[in-house]
Amino acid sequence: ETGVTQTPRHLVMGMTNKKSLKCEQHLGHNAMYWYKQSAKKPLELMFVYNFKEQTENNSVPSRFSPECPNSSHLFLHLHTLQPEDSALYLCASSLGTSGAFSSYEQYFGPGTRLTVT
């Protein structure tokens, strides 16, 4: 138990569906992240939020829409996905975000296994 929970753990959706992934952290952290982990690629950073403000969007397609209503919750809204979007989506949180000569340990949730049919 890392203090970061993700729901659902598994999701199957069609290409025309709209669904949302939820992440919640109980660690009092200020930064939250979405990552995509595919079978044949390294962990890819998608979005970073710090104090509810988006600070990084790693050229993610607009069919992925993040939302961070407060520092404890992070959502990833999905619509019109493609089969190649099937992957494990990981949420993480940290006390702060990396800056000049500073870095923070990230705590990861267990992930949501997404299958797009």
Place this chain on the structure above:
Amino acid sequence: LAKTTQPISMDSYEGQEVNITCSHNNIATNDYITWYQQFPSQGPRFIIQGYKTKVTNEVASLFIPADRKSSTLSLPRVSLSDTAVYYCLVEGGNKLVFGAGTILRVKS
């Protein structure tokens, strides 16, 4: 943006020391190096982090040479439960670049 390279896999036996090296040739002056461990069906878990020279904690050591173009994670006396994927991460200024991961298989 720093690019990282790690071996795809390594095999070891229980009780041995394992060293996994990550190359990061264009690491920036401000970047930190962090290592994570991941078991199947779980998210990655922090192991150790460093900026230069040597860092040691209760589970691992991290060696970073003066030029910082590589780093080596050292796991002393591995056990079967250390079988996992190990990722090196170079991070700085909101840029996070994970390596492809090294599958470590520990045999009895």
